Amino acid sequence: MTDEGKVLFADSVGARVPSRARAQVHSVFLRACNIETESGELVTLLAAGSGNLPHGIRCASPIAPLCARLRQGQTAILEGATLRVPTADFVVDFSRAAVWSGTVAAALPGVRGAEPQGALRELWETLREHAPDQGVAPALFSSGSRRSMLGRALVARLAQTLPILARATEAGDAGAVVSTLGALVGLGAGLTPAGDDLIVGYLAALWSRSHREPGIAALLRALVVPVGQLSLHTNAISRQMLLDALRGHFAERLTEVVRCVCGGGNVAGASMRALEIGHSSGADVLCGLLFGYSPTLTAGSVLACATENYSGDRHAARPAAIAF
């Protein structure tokens, strides 16, 4: 579409995009914009080349010229496989777009065995090597030498919370899980705060595990309502991501990593693509995924880093590798 054009075609549409809704423009970025429906759902219009989202409509072309015309609060209408913003004079036509499903279940056909331990090690190594020194990753890997006071507070909070969450998860204690997730919602820097990203990754791992672990499946069912309520404590963009995750729907880049972990693909390659999301969001989601697959081991690493940070003894506690 050019500046003068009025119709933009989408090449894929997320399975959770409502077919009909009145909405308004919520937030505008260079490669994406969010439309908030009257019922509070957030639909994201994505530029070509972006990873799909459960509530996303991905265009077949760049959308920067379009985004330049959008303003918060403009009315938008979803109906008849189109998204219209009348005052911006444009229509997105997704009538011919492929429907994309972001469920990890769909990405794991027939998987019954345990996740390959080598794949988790590869994920761990990729994160250790490439995750930024902000967000959740420093709690798992960093020496802590360069962290700000706020960063240190975040790591301290994670060091308190994740071991409890690990125990609660393995025990299937939904009440304790909800309580600890409450300390993570909306926590940390970023448009989607680091704590929210971590929870999304954690839920993706639980959904992946739920295929073969009835206890985890029961835990997930028990989390839907209370964690849905917790999501009111973060911003609308994060909230939509959490609500989708509670129902087993995730961003394409994350489902790709899950598919590789469970199906023997290139975990490092998929993880690197996921790491491109946001500044530290991709890394935070992957840390959550790693935690969800191996809560006890990952929490052990967090504790080891915390011990190092408090004692200053880098050799005593640094986790060079986890024995997945």
Place this chain on the structure above:
Amino acid sequence: MSATLVKIVPREYRDSVSLMQLSAMLGKLPGVEQASAAMATENNLALLAEAGLRVDAKGAGASDLLIVVQGEKSALPAAMEEAMKSLTRQTEDNGAEARVALRPRSIQMALKTTPEANMALISTPGDYAAAEAMKALRLGLNVMLFSNNVSEEEELLLKRFARDADLIVMGPDCGTAIINGTPLAFANVVKRGPVGVVGASGTGLQQVTVLVDRLGSGISQAIGTGGRDLHRDIGAISMLKGLKDLAADPATQVIVLISKPPAPEVAERVLAEAAQAGKPVVVNFLGTDPKQVGRKGVHAVKTLEDAARAAVAIVKGEKPRDSYAEAPSAPSGLPRFANTQRYVRGLYSGGTFCYEATLLLGELLGDVYSNTPTHGTTELADIWQSRQHTLIDLGDDVFTRGRPHPMIDYRLRTERIAKEAEDPETAVILLDVVLGYGSHMDPSSELVPAINRARTTASAQGRVIVFVGQICGTAADPQDFARQTRALADAGMLFAESNAQAVRLAAGIASTLAPSAAQRLRKS
């Protein structure tokens, strides 16, 4: 007394990178101790309190942006004003970017708009880089592959394809080139002239091209090959192609080849071709004995500086010397060091500078430790803790995970300067300052405060620290070479003309502090 200023910006959604940049920018403003730009969620407000930033954010909600600055009371309003300006600027920039014409999204598209192009510069994540490079080669383009994380197998495949098509692949992990006078990636603005350089080392290329410029000559082409080109399996395919092209280039009178120690059989192949080039070739294979390398038509030298000086001498019709090094000596007027002070601590942003320094300092003083040790030096057991004479390559992967390279982001280095200043054994801190495109636009603004803080720390403990450095840059570089030099000289830094000279100067100073070092220095 520290004060806090808070601003809530309702329903302000910025992407995470913008928020991180805003926080970092505010944290660097004068008088600001710490700053945060985050969504105003309940947990973030609690977290700020845990971090010592108690903020009154009544009425703020999870969809609002919370900006907090803490520091000197008088500095905070200006900082907050700057934050708001920055948010406005970002909006305008986004709008402007959206309005510009669509950029090509593929090499083919770019070639349609610029059909005369004969080279593609590829800088994508490593996973995609080899495929993009192959696309470019198939379209008949030479390739500069800035990306790293390309496997050696892929590199070989690309280079063989390029060789068969009479093209060159510069890279992967090629950070420096000057092609037809245009600096690419991390490169300096140098005069054009008769010296052509092919190098498997980024800062090595920068050092030689800068020194050639300073010596009054100029560069015809500076061709990077990527650091693995002279490995056994790759076989110097790109260096041989560069050598062949420069040999055929009428604008090139002298060719300089630079590399860390190549595989022996590869070195022989390169040297045999060099001897047949029909032009004088100066070779600097760092860490190898020039006597083993030199032969008819090939003048071998030990340091990057010697390579530049020999090349310019040849251009001037002079006989190049085997070495231009002068014996290390301590400058006069040195301050009085404390009894505990013995050692040189080198904090490098350029990998080849560190490599060369490790070779030279190991030879001059001994007892040298490094995270990238060379023959005769020892690997540092804990990279965060210096030991005796220590030289650190801060651009090594272990330091750059998730962070910009230290030639761009000086934080890691300034923090390490502070740490070295705390060590009672530190006598000399040795630095490289790399100017040119790609590098930090105002390095003295980072280093001068760090030097001053280090001096204050040492002084409080009855010590003095001497800073020695070299600026790898030219007067035409965008950072204003004269201003950078002045600022660092005013901060007390002792300058050397080259990396090798800086190392010798540091060694000369250290030799005054330990009799054994002085003895060794005399022998060397």
